[in-house]
Amino acid sequence: MTTKPHRKQKELLISLLGIAPVILLTLAFKAYPLGSVIYKSMTNWDGLFRQDFIGLKNYLRLFRSEYFWKTLVNCFIILINVPIQIFVGLIVSMLLYEKTPGWRFFRSLYYLPQIVSSVIVGYLFAIFFSYSGPVNQILKSIGLERFAIEWLGSRTTAFGVVILALVWINIGWQGVLILGGLSSIDPSVFDAAKIDGTNFFQRTFYVMLPMIGRVIEYSFVYSVAWTFTGVFPFIYSITNGGPGYDTTTLDFLVYQKAFREDSALGEACALAVLLLIIVSLLTLIQRKISSRVNEWSD
Amino acid sequence: MATTDRRPIATVLILLVFIILSISFLFPFFFMIVNAMKTTPEYYISTFSLPKTFNLSNFSTMISQFKIYINLWNSLVISAFSVLITTAMGVLAAYVFAKRPFKGSNVIYLALIFTMFMPMQVTLIPLYFLYSKLNLINTALAVIICFSTTSIPSTIMLLTAYFKSIPNEICESAVIDGCGFMGIVRNVIIPMGKAAIAVNATFVFLRTWNDFLTPLVLLTRRETQTVVVALSALVSRYSSDPPYQMAGLAIATIPAVIMYLFFQRYLVEGVNAGAFK
Numbered sequence: 001m002t003t004k005p006h007r008k009q010k011e012l013l014i015s016l017l018g019i020a021p022v023i024l025l026t027l028a029f030k031a032y033p034l035g036s037v038i039y040k041s042m043t044n045w046d047g048l049f050r051q052d053f054i055g056l057k058n059y060l061r062l063f064r065s066e067y068f069w070k071t072l073v074n075c076f077i078i079l080i081n082v083p084i085q086i087f088v089g090l091i092v093s094m095l096l097y098e099k100t101p102g103w104r105f106f107r108s109l110y111y112l113p114q115i116v117s118s119v120i121v122g123y124l125f126a127i128f129f130s131y132s133g134p135v136n137q138i139l140k141s142i143g144l145e146r147f148a149i150e151w152l153g154s155r156t157t158a159f160g161v162v163i164l165a166l167v168w169i170n171i172g173w174q175g176v177l178i179l180g181g182l183s184s185i186d187p188s189v190f191d192a193a194k195i196d197g198t199n200f201f202q203r204t205f206y207v208m209l210p211m212i213g214r215v216i217e218y219s220f221v222y223s224v225a226w227t228f229t230g231v232f233p234f235i236y237s238i239t240n241g242g243p244g245y246d247t248t249t250l251d252f253l254v255y256q257k258a259f260r261e262d263s264a265l266g267e268a269c270a271l272a273v274l275l276l277i278i279v280s281l282l283t284l285i286q287r288k289i290s291s292r293v294n295e296w297s298d
Numbered sequence: 299m300a301t302t303d304r305r306p307i308a309t310v311l312i313l314l315v316f317i318i319l320s321i322s323f324l325f326p327f328f329f330m331i332v333n334a335m336k337t338t339p340e341y342y343i344s345t346f347s348l349p350k351t352f353n354l355s356n357f358s359t360m361i362s363q364f365k366i367y368i369n370l371w372n373s374l375v376i377s378a379f380s381v382l383i384t385t386a387m388g389v390l391a392a393y394v395f396a397k398r399p400f401k402g403s404n405v406i407y408l409a410l411i412f413t414m415f416m417p418m419q420v421t422l423i424p425l426y427f428l429y430s431k432l433n434l435i436n437t438a439l440a441v442i443i444c445f446s447t448t449s450i451p452s453t454i455m456l457l458t459a460y461f462k463s464i465p466n467e468i469c470e471s472a473v474i475d476g477c478g479f480m481g482i483v484r485n486v487i488i489p490m491g492k493a494a495i496a497v498n499a500t501f502v503f504l505r506t507w508n509d510f511l512t513p514l515v516l517l518t519r520r521e522t523q524t525v526v527v528a529l530s531a532l533v534s535r536y537s538s539d540p541p542y543q544m545a546g547l548a549i550a551t552i553p554a555v556i557m558y559l560f561f562q563r564y565l566v567e568g569v570n571a572g573a574f575k
Contacts, residue, residue: 005534011398014479017396017402022385022410022450029447030413033421041426047427049416100309105566106316108562111569115524115558117508120547123533124326127540132343135327172323176569229417233510239531256417257424259515265423272420283415 002096006205034276041269053137058270067245068271071253076248077159081166082223084283086216089174096175107179110172118230121141122237125165126152155246158239167235168225174219179217186239215222225282228275250275310367320387327381327551327575334545341541366549369528373553376438376513377506380445381499384453387446389495390450392457393487397469407458414451418511420442426515436522441513445506453498460494461487497568507554 041058043052047262092110096103113121129135129151136148142159151157193207209216232251235241239255241248248256254275258268322530333341334356335349360366394408425444426435433503434440464486472482510526520531529546548563558565 005549013402015394015398015400015403018398019391021405021456022391023406025387025443025447026410026450029425029443030416030421033424034416036424037420066548090320096307096310098312100312100316102313102316108307108566109320111562111566112327112555114559115504115508116551117510117554119510119526119530120508120550123530123543124330128326128329130537132342133540137345144315165345165402170323173569176566179510180569199388217557225415231420231535232419236510237533251419252415254423255511255515259421265373272417272423275417276420279415283412283570 037269043266045266047265049089058267069246071250075249081163085167085170088171090174092176092186113169114173119233119237122168122234126238129161144250158247181212183210330544334548336541338539369525373524376441377503380506383446384449388453392454395458396461411451436519440516444512446453449502456498464490497564535555
């Protein structure tokens with residue numbers, strides 16, 4: 001006969017066994033590399049034999065370098081995609097909310113780019129905007145030759161193409177997500193506002209937007225964090241970071257330093273740590289927001 | 299904003315916007331498939347017309363010369379095993395977090411969820427050197443481990459939330475019927491959580507099929523690469539031959555689209571509920 005405390009211990013042991021695989025995997029392949037990258041960011045590691053502790057020298061070198069600040073600025077430029085995709089996504093979700101015939105079909109269709117690999121979408125955009133590609137052919141055929149330029153050859157237009165690709169791939173996600181927020185509003189709210197004599201724009205700005213505020217906040221923070229860590233495949237396929245460092249982003253620079261240039265691994269680790277710090281700060285903000293959301297819904 | 303008293307003209311206008319948007323989403327795919335069937339001169343002369351003949355030679359070169367089916371197979375193996383491992387481990391852990399919480403389990407749960415926000419770039423450098431020490435570079439196993447570790451937090455988050463909605467009474471009566479831990483998982487949790495498990499598996503499959511950075515770094519030999527990585531190398535090498543590039547892009551896209559056709563309803567509902575990206 002097992003006594004009660006004995007049984008309790010046994011149950012706890014079984015619970016621990018249940019989560020053990022997940023914990024072991026995470027410790028070995030997330031926690032260990034995380035510790036390793038932080039340590040190595042403070043060494044002059046070259047991937048082979050050299051690995052001396054040099055304190056914060058890698059960080060200081062990065063802060064003094066021109067390309068670090070340039071890539072950081074590039075990330076902030078690409079952030080322009082976030083308000084654009086939210087704005088377009090909001091409009092799409094409002095139209096879907098009208099539930100016209102076929103809205104489910106259109107909803108699924110707009111989500112389609114999300115299930116295609118980012119790098120493939122990037123290559124498609126690169127082909128479209130190449131010098132002899134379809135975009136320039138259209139421009140030439142309607143008599144706008146002077147706008148048929150080397151789109152990916154200069155910083156401004158290359159960013160334009162990257163941002164367009166980011167917006168295009170994410171509109172469907174934004175639309176579906178915001179539609180979820182809209183659907184949770186009680187429709188009678190809108191009817192009441194209508195009876196009060198409000199017009200469409202008043203209802204949009206004073207009734208609808210405040211009520212889906214938390215969804216928009218969520219999607220905003222998520223998209224900002226994604227812009228810092230998820231643009232790599234787009235940069236890789238559309239501009240390859242060039243010309244020079246003109247369109248290189250932080251996540252691309254980590255790859256570049258670690259796997260394309262030799263012997264800059266310590267510096268690459270320092271960059272990776274800085275990237276983690278930025279994303280963690282954003283996540284903290286997001287957690288603040290979601291705890292506020294919990295307060296509201298209580 | 300209300301669906302009851304919309305004028306017909308408004309419906310027509312909305313549908314018009316929908317159709318224009320649809321064209322902008324479908325045209326790139328249409329363009330890709332159509333031009334994959336052209337020869338290079340034909341592409342440059344008549345980019346926007348339909349191909350003169352139904353010519354699949356670009357696709358057949360992909361298959362016969364580049365043996366792209368090897369890469370498709372690699373992708374399938376990597377994604378399938380990532381889904382299996384993630385699901386198996388995720389179901390067990392989520393059941394514990396949802397139905398058998400203990401002192402401190404909440405902290406473990408939050409720590410696991412935190413790893414969701416860790417960009418792959420952060421851990422990839424040490425992992426690359428760890429794998430090369432273990433002779434795992436250019437093996438599917440290396441990528442499967444990475445994908446499983448990365449997919450676990452979102453899986454646990456979704457499944458824990460879903461399993462919490464399973465009534466405790468059902469678990470308790472299973473205990474009275476003599477079910478142990480695995481018995482409850484098999485007879486209660488899996489049958490009742492089927493829908494969430496399936497949606498999550500689909501998401502993990504698509505995410506791993508499409509992922510680029512991890513396999514790009516860990517798989518350097520063409521015969522070990524996933525289809526997306528192998529094609530990216532091919533596409534950048536054949537920049538003067540757009541039809542050939544398009545054929546490659548189409549081959550990598552079609553399996554994901556087929557998958558989407560089957561599961562789109564669940565995926566879209568999942569995003570609607572705010573669960574995924």
